[in-house]
Amino acid sequence: MRIDVVSIFPDYLAPLDLSLVGKARTGGLLDLRVHDLRDWTTDRHRTVDDTPFGGGAGMVMRPDVWGTALDSVLDDGAHLLVPTPSGAPLTQRTAERLAEEQHLVVACGRYEGIDARVAEHYRARPGVRVSEFSIGDYVLNGGEVAALVLVEAVARLLPGVVGNPESLVEESHGAAGLLEYPVYTKPPQWAGLDVPDVLLSGHHGRIARWRRDQALRRTAGRRPDLVAALDVAALDRADLAT
Numbered sequence: 500m501r502i503d504v505v506s507i508f509p510d511y512l513a514p515l516d517l518s519l520v521g522k523a524r525t526g527g528l529l530d531l532r533v534h535d536l537r538d539w540t541t542d543r544h545r546t547v548d549d550t551p552f553g554g555g556a557g558m559v560m561r562p563d564v565w566g567t568a569l570d571s572v573l574d575d576g577a578h579l580l581v582p583t584p585s586g587a588p589l590t591q592r593t594a595e596r597l598a599e600e601q602h603l604v605v606a607c608g609r610y611e612g613i614d615a616r617v618a619e620h621y622r623a624r625p626g627v628r629v630s631e632f633s634i635g636d637y638v639l640n641g642g643e644v645a646a647l648v649l650v651e652a653v654a655r656l657l658p659g660v661v662g663n664p665e666s667l668v669e670e671s672h673g674a675a676g677l678l679e680y681p682v683y684t685k686p687p688q689w690a691g692l693d694v695p696d697v698l699l700s701g702h703h704g705r706i707a708r709w710r711r712d713q714a715l716r717r718t719a720g721r722r723p724d725l726v727a728a729l730d731v732a733a734l735d736r737a738d739l740a741t
């Protein structure tokens with residue numbers, strides 16, 4: 500998979516040189532390219548923004564500079580992803596679908612955002628898909644943090660990136676849409692607190708049922724919105740597997 504990220508703060512994406520994503524890059528599993536939007540400016544001040552039509556506070560990112568940049572990195576079949584507070588929520592299902600694709604391009608806006616004609620223009624481009632997404636209901640200063648989130652959420656799903664692929668099945672928002680169960684390790688007593696006895700029993704069936712029960716309780720207690728969307732069939736399959 501190839502992922503291009505375009506930003507006026509390319510150093511914001513430096514963490515993608517580290518850990519699993521960094522190893523995926525050096526191992527050839529992920530072709531990640533980070534670009535400085537200002538490389539596509541033509542004036543001596545390397546201007547990327549201007550005042551908003553219709554007035555209002557702040558500045559808007561220019562469509563011409565973004566157009567030159569995206570024409571340079573987009574190819575047929577690419578998926579243009581634009582982080583924005585007004586975008587569709589980025590979910591695990593979205594990450595799973597994106598991990599199946601060949602070429603993602605993330606356009607990181609700043610200021611008050613990118614001129615709306617940029618997304619409109621590329622939606623009309625045959626062979627290019629455009630998705631505006633959000634990583635949560637809070638306002639950030641730009642799209643770079645969202646790009647970090649998206650790249651990590653997608654990269655970890657690529658074959659060979661995570662050491663134990665089984666761990667991808669059980670995790671939060673996994674196959675059945677449940678939150679994760681609580682995890683414990685040594686020492687067995689800490690700060691006057693014990694590890695649940697069932698986890699020390701060695702009875703795998705009971706442990707699996709306890710974990711699913713804990714995941715259900717957590718999901719119902721913390722994310723009642725997810726309960727309505729629970730994939731009961733996947734839950735039953737999980738039960739049958741224990």
Ligand SMILES: CN1CCC[C@H](Cn2ccc3ccc(-c4n[nH]c(N)c4C#N)cc32)C1
Binds near residue numbers: 607637638
């Ligand atoms: C006051 N203004 C309001 C409009 C957006 C301005 C900052 N900004 C410019 C580009 C840009 C891209 C994403 C996000 C963002 N914020 N929250 C999220 N979940 C996001 C995501 N994905 C924020 C952004 C700040």
